[in-house]
Amino acid sequence: MKPAKTRIRQTAAARTFAAAFAVVVATALTLIACTSNTGANQVAVERAQATAEAAVIDRNNAIAERDDAVARAEIAEASTNRLKTIQDRGTLVCATGNDTPGFYFLDEEGNTIGFDVDLCRAVAAAVLGNADAIDYRFIDLSARGPALQSGEIDLLNMTTTWTSTRDINWGNFAPVMFYDGQGFMTTKSLGIESATELDNAAVCVTAGTTSELNLADFSRQHNLNIQPTVFEQDDTTVSAYHAGQCDAITTDRSIFTAYIEEFDNPDEHLVLPDIISEEPLTPLVPHGDDAWFDIVKIVMAGIIYAEAYGVDSDNVDAMADSENIKVKRLLGAEGDFGQEVIGLDKSFMVDVIKQVGNYGEIYERNLGSEGIGLPREGRNDLWLNGGQIYAPPLR
Amino acid sequence: MQSILNPGGIPFWRNVVFIQWAIQIVSAVVVIAIVSGFIVNVATEIHDRAIPFGFSFLDESAQIPIGESLIDHESSDSYLFGFAVAALNTVKASVFGVILATLLGIVIGVSRLSRNWILSRLALVYIETFRNIPLLIQLLFWFLIVLELPNVREGYIYFDAVYLNNSGLYLPWVSPMGGFWPWAILSFVGIVGAVYAFKYLAKREIETGQPSYPIIAGFAIFFVLTIVGLIIFSPLEIVIPERQEGPFGRLQGGARLTGSFFALLLGLVVYTSAFIAEIVRAGIQSVSRGQTEAARSLGLNTNAGLRYVIFPQAMRVIIPPLISQYLNLTKNSSLAAAIGYPDLVSVTSTMVQIAPAISLIGMVMVTYLAMSLFYSAVGNIYNRLTKYAGVG
Numbered sequence: 001m002k003p004a005k006t007r008i009r010q011t012a013a014a015r016t017f018a019a020a021f022a023v024v025v026a027t028a029l030t031l032i033a034c035t036s037n038t039g040a041n042q043v044a045v046e047r048a049q050a051t052a053e054a055a056v057i058d059r060n061n062a063i064a065e066r067d068d069a070v071a072r073a074e075i076a077e078a079s080t081n082r083l084k085t086i087q088d089r090g091t092l093v094c095a096t097g098n099d100t101p102g103f104y105f106l107d108e109e110g111n112t113i114g115f116d117v118d119l120c121r122a123v124a125a126a127v128l129g130n131a132d133a134i135d136y137r138f139i140d141l142s143a144r145g146p147a148l149q150s151g152e153i154d155l156l157n158m159t160t161t162w163t164s165t166r167d168i169n170w171g172n173f174a175p176v177m178f179y180d181g182q183g184f185m186t187t188k189s190l191g192i193e194s195a196t197e198l199d200n201a202a203v204c205v206t207a208g209t210t211s212e213l214n215l216a217d218f219s220r221q222h223n224l225n226i227q228p229t230v231f232e233q234d235d236t237t238v239s240a241y242h243a244g245q246c247d248a249i250t251t252d253r254s255i256f257t258a259y260i261e262e263f264d265n266p267d268e269h270l271v272l273p274d275i276i277s278e279e280p281l282t283p284l285v286p287h288g289d290d291a292w293f294d295i296v297k298i299v300m301a302g303i304i305y306a307e308a309y310g311v312d313s314d315n316v317d318a319m320a321d322s323e324n325i326k327v328k329r330l331l332g333a334e335g336d337f338g339q340e341v342i343g344l345d346k347s348f349m350v351d352v353i354k355q356v357g358n359y360g361e362i363y364e365r366n367l368g369s370e371g372i373g374l375p376r377e378g379r380n381d382l383w384l385n386g387g388q389i390y391a392p393p394l395r
Numbered sequence: 396m397q398s399i400l401n402p403g404g405i406p407f408w409r410n411v412v413f414i415q416w417a418i419q420i421v422s423a424v425v426v427i428a429i430v431s432g433f434i435v436n437v438a439t440e441i442h443d444r445a446i447p448f449g450f451s452f453l454d455e456s457a458q459i460p461i462g463e464s465l466i467d468h469e470s471s472d473s474y475l476f477g478f479a480v481a482a483l484n485t486v487k488a489s490v491f492g493v494i495l496a497t498l499l500g501i502v503i504g505v506s507r508l509s510r511n512w513i514l515s516r517l518a519l520v521y522i523e524t525f526r527n528i529p530l531l532i533q534l535l536f537w538f539l540i541v542l543e544l545p546n547v548r549e550g551y552i553y554f555d556a557v558y559l560n561n562s563g564l565y566l567p568w569v570s571p572m573g574g575f576w577p578w579a580i581l582s583f584v585g586i587v588g589a590v591y592a593f594k595y596l597a598k599r600e601i602e603t604g605q606p607s608y609p610i611i612a613g614f615a616i617f618f619v620l621t622i623v624g625l626i627i628f629s630p631l632e633i634v635i636p637e638r639q640e641g642p643f644g645r646l647q648g649g650a651r652l653t654g655s656f657f658a659l660l661l662g663l664v665v666y667t668s669a670f671i672a673e674i675v676r677a678g679i680q681s682v683s684r685g686q687t688e689a690a691r692s693l694g695l696n697t698n699a700g701l702r703y704v705i706f707p708q709a710m711r712v713i714i715p716p717l718i719s720q721y722l723n724l725t726k727n728s729s730l731a732a733a734i735g736y737p738d739l740v741s742v743t744s745t746m747v748q749i750a751p752a753i754s755l756i757g758m759v760m761v762t763y764l765a766m767s768l769f770y771s772a773v774g775n776i777y778n779r780l781t782k783y784a785g786v787g
Contacts, residue, residue: 142744146752149446165749169447190642200639202547202562205460207732207745216460216470227645228460229655230741232732239539240735244546245561245654247643287445 082285082292083343086127086154091135094120095153098138099234101258102372103159112136115366116157119177119283119300122356123155126299126348131355140232142208145170151286155296159252161210162282172293173282175300175391177359178367179379181275182214183253185260188270190247195274202227204246206237211251214277238262248272252279258372295342301391302349305330306358308382313357316350330394337394359389437753447751453478459745461737463653474750481742482762488656488738489725489766492663496724497717499664500671505701507676518672526669531730534662538734541654548644556635558646561654565636568650574628578621581628585620589613601703655736659728667724671717678713679705710781718774722767729763739763 086092096104096116104114121131139147144160147153148171159180160166162173184195184203192198195218205212207230219226229246231237238259241249249259253271260266283300285293306312309327311319320333328334332347340346356362359382367374381387407413441448453475461468464480465487472480506518525533542561544550550560558565589612596609624630636649652660682705690700732741739762743755 140744142747145747149444149752151444192642197642200641200645201643202645204735207741208748210748212460212745213458213748216458219460220470226460227462229462229735230460230732230737230745231735232741232744236535236538236733236735239542243542243561245542247645 082154082289091133092124093135093137093154095137095139095147095156096158100255102367115362118356118362119157120155122303122352123296123299125352125355126344129351141206148286155283155285157283159281160284161279171284171286173284174296176280176282178281179388180252180254180279180281182211182250182277182279183275184248184250184272185256185269186248188268195272196222198226198248199224201247202229204229204237204241204249206234207232215250218276254374257374261372291342301394302352303359304389304391305394306353307360308384311353311358312361313354316353448753449751450754452750461742463737474746477742481737481739484737485728485739488659488728491660492724493721495664496667496671499668501675503668503672504675507672508679522669522672525665530666530727531733533666534730534734537661538658541658558636563651563653565646566650567633567635569631570634572630572632574630578624578628578630581624582621585617589617592616655734658734659731659736663724663727667720670720674713674716678709681712682708714774714778718770721770725766726763
């Protein structure tokens with residue numbers, strides 16, 4: 001046992017030393033942090049320069065200069081190349097749902113099918129040559145924005161209304177693939193004929209949708225005391241309505257057709273004539289990759305023009321020999337409309353049409369006579385027939 | 396030869412003081428590195444991906460609907476107000492849930508130890524069933540049962556005043572009138588008086604052995620003052636639910652327990668009470684059997700033994716895990732969105748559509764943290780008051 005004095009001195013010395021050690025460690029760490037920060041900044045500056053250069057150089061020139069392997073690697077590194085990521089991964093990450101018949105749901109065998117699902121399948125067929133190479137992410141409607149913002153998904157097809165706020169905050173919207181409008185469904189026994197009679201009614205609605213916001217606007221606009229009941233998932237919303245907890249349910253009008261089909265008492269329900277909003281349903285991609293955004297737009301245009309030109313999954317092979325120049329260009333038999341520059345096969349539309357079909361086939365299979373029985377008239381017809389389904393020309 | 400690296404001849408790496416300091420510093424560095432890593436990552440991603448962030452949106456009109464609220468809410472109110480309304484809904488579910496789950500949990504926990512075989516087996520079945528089924532499933536189960544009730548126009552009516560249907564339970568309620576505050580003060584005096592009378596009489600009963608009826612006396616003081624106040628001030632008006640005009644026949648006035656809130660409360664209470672029952676059982680069993688026998692040999696009957704000897708000692712074991720059950724219940728109430736109760740998570744997931752998600756989720760986290768810390772603080776204060784004097 002040492003004398004107490006020694007121990008005290010020893011402790012004091014150790015404490016001094018420990019303090020000195022702490023200062024040294026802290027300084028060292030700060031230095032490391034600063035230098036690595038500078039390093040990161042330099043890399044960031046270099047990347048920004050590389051991106052700017054890559055953008056300035058014409059795409060064709062970029063391809064011509066590809067013989068320099070190092071430069072190519074740098075360009076790939078410098079830009080967020082989602083197409084390359086998808087092709088390396090071998091699957092397209094598509095966010096959708098599984099609880100809305102017609103648009104996205106599971107069939108008896110557990111396959112994900114629907115109008116929105118087929119649009120994902122078309123993109124997968126275009127970029128991977130295989131419509132089934134999809135990694136589905138089933139999310140809640142209210143999770144759509146954060147899912148896109150995180151950049152984890154390649155494509156979101158989930159009855160999403162194109163709005164300005166979403167365009168700014170969520171991602172880029174491709175062409176409108178379905179024109180809808182919000183309405184109300186109620187039970188016939190209540191005897192009401194217009195949505196403006198919904199004063200003091202309880203209305204079921206799903207969270208995180210434009211329907212929810214439009215409902216608030218509508219009740220304020222018309223001075224109606226509507227009690228909203230908000231559920232997280234569509235199927236709970238429908239159950240609550242069907243059980244009579246709510247007097248009416250509100251969502252996009254086309255979806256009611258699908259709901260009614262599932263009810264055991266379809267004749268007792270009535271879709272009110274009022275359309276309280278504009279709901280252009282649109283596929284969308286995350287912000288930040290213009291080339292990927294272009295690809296999705298081209299695929300959507302491709303399936304629309306395939307219908308306009310009369311190319312479908314049955315006659316696609318024969319149509320390659322068509323006399324029609326536009327058909328030949330669409331199928332990659334002659335000329336081009338930019339598909340190779342953007343990184344797709346020249347004949348990618350053959351894969352898309354063969355595996356998924358043209359717009360009309362997709363519509364009929366899911367929403368039309370073979371699906372939930374929604375007549376295709378008015379706005380969702382091709383522009384040729386007086387509708388609004390239209391896309392930028394492919395050339 | 397002594398040096399700063401080698402005080403007292405011991406190598407510095409074997410010096411206790413040095414080792415302790417070094418461990419502290421290394422841990423601090425690791426913690427700071429991880430936390431700052433997260434912050435830097437979020438900041439970088441917000442910048443790179445242009446994710447909206449900020450709090451300036453809070454003053455703007457939210458234009459979202461909220462189905463039920465403790466305070467009046469309109470869709471044109473601000474985000475901040477909507478957030479507060481939703482937070483209050485969560486607090487409401489939490490407070491009611493905590494009170495009811497505690498009462499039910501104590502009853503089941505004590506039944507579990509009952510010498511009545513059927514009662515203790517029933518309690519066991521209850522505990523093992525509800526503790527082992529995921530809460531979300533239970534919530535949906537209760538909600539579907541609520542939906543099975545007839546709708547608001549065809550539901551059950553009792554005494555022309557109580558309505559039960561799948562939109563909820565509607566009860567007559569009271570609304571304050573002119574003389575409310577004088578009456579409230581008188582009732583408060585009644586409560587204080589009742590507590591003091593109870594304490595005094597209970598002490599007397601223990602010390603002298605004379606039956607003094609402390610519970611009856613306490614309630615009597617409270618009720619006499621309250622009822623006298625009711626007669627003098629006529630402070631309350633009874634409001635009976637009434638049907639609204641029009642085809643929907645919804646009810647207004649009185650108190651309403653909505654179907655969603657009812658299902659949520661039922662789910663939370665049943666689930667949490669199963670855990671609380673086990674905590675209560677463990678607490679009671681932690682008190683040595685000798686204590687029960689000692690109480691008995693002093694002439695205390697079973698109830699008195701439990702109340703004066705067993706519970707005061709069991710409480711010290713029960714309180715800490717009980718508080719964490721309260722925290723669980725509060726956090727579990729966030730599953731409410733699934734069954735249509737507009738709690739904090741449900742409402743903010745609507746707001747996220749138009750407002751910055753990261754800011755809102757951050758606010759939600761802070762709000763839950765604040766609620767949890769509040770429960771913890773209350774629990775810790777109680778714990779400090781009841782621990783053995785001179786120990787720990």
